[in-house]
Amino acid sequence: MNHRMKGLIPFVILIGLAVLAYTNQDKKSNDKEIDKLKAENERLRTTIKDKSSGMRKQFITSLTFQDNNAEKAMNFYIALFDNSRIIHINRWGKEAPVEEGRIMKATFELNGNLFMCSDSPAHHNWDFSPAVSKYIECDDEKEIERLYSKLSENGEVPMPLDNYGFSTKFAWVIDQFGVSWQLNLQ
Structure with missing residues (x-):
């Protein structure tokens, strides 16, 4: 875990505790909130530890x-x-x-x-812009077809699933929530 991440965790806890100190909740409620913050802190430590192995920044x-x-x-x-x-x-x-x-x-x-x-x-x-999209390199034909089917359902398809010359299959879809996805199969 890098130095910045180690410093960030106590800061997050400190902010959470400061917020709790200024609320008008009773002690029992504060104790529950502190327990929640401690549990969240542990989840974040685990996530950061998992993500930091082999990566400089996430x-x-x-x-x-x-x-x-x-x-x-x-x-x-x-x-x-x-x-x-x-x-x-x-x-x-x-x-x-x-x-x-x-x-x-x-x-x-x-x-x-x-x-x-x-x-x-x-x-x-x-709102979401198609100019910024999530790019997914699919493993096989079955995966690209499944993702294309689900992501395009109730969405838009600027580029239908096809061979455009730069890969075996490619599609660009904007899902029902407005998020843009590029699906590629080499």
Whole structure:
């Protein structure tokens, strides 16, 4: 684990404890929150340790949803890709600027790649752009066809599955959530 990551973990814990100190919750509630923070800290340490072996830094794809689809999209992707899991979900509370229970921040893994998603309380003048996409090198014909079928369902297909001369098969799809994917089979 690199020096910056080691320094970041206590900082995250310190911020969490400071927030708890300024709330008007009773001691029992604070103890529960502290236990949650400790558990999250341990999950983050494990994730960082897993990710830091063999890597200097981990880049995380962050998906900001403006239509409250963060959880639905995350679950769709987790079911679609092998070796995937939800790492942690932090939800908006009662006093939030969005509906209670929506995702404030969630981290998840898709086949070894870290992602983060959230339901944005603010509506921005931007959304997902096809100019930035997730590129997947598929292992075989069956995989590319399965991913193409599922990702294009209720979405858009700027480039249908075909041989464009630079690979055996290629497709560019924008899924039902607006996220752009390039699928390639050498």
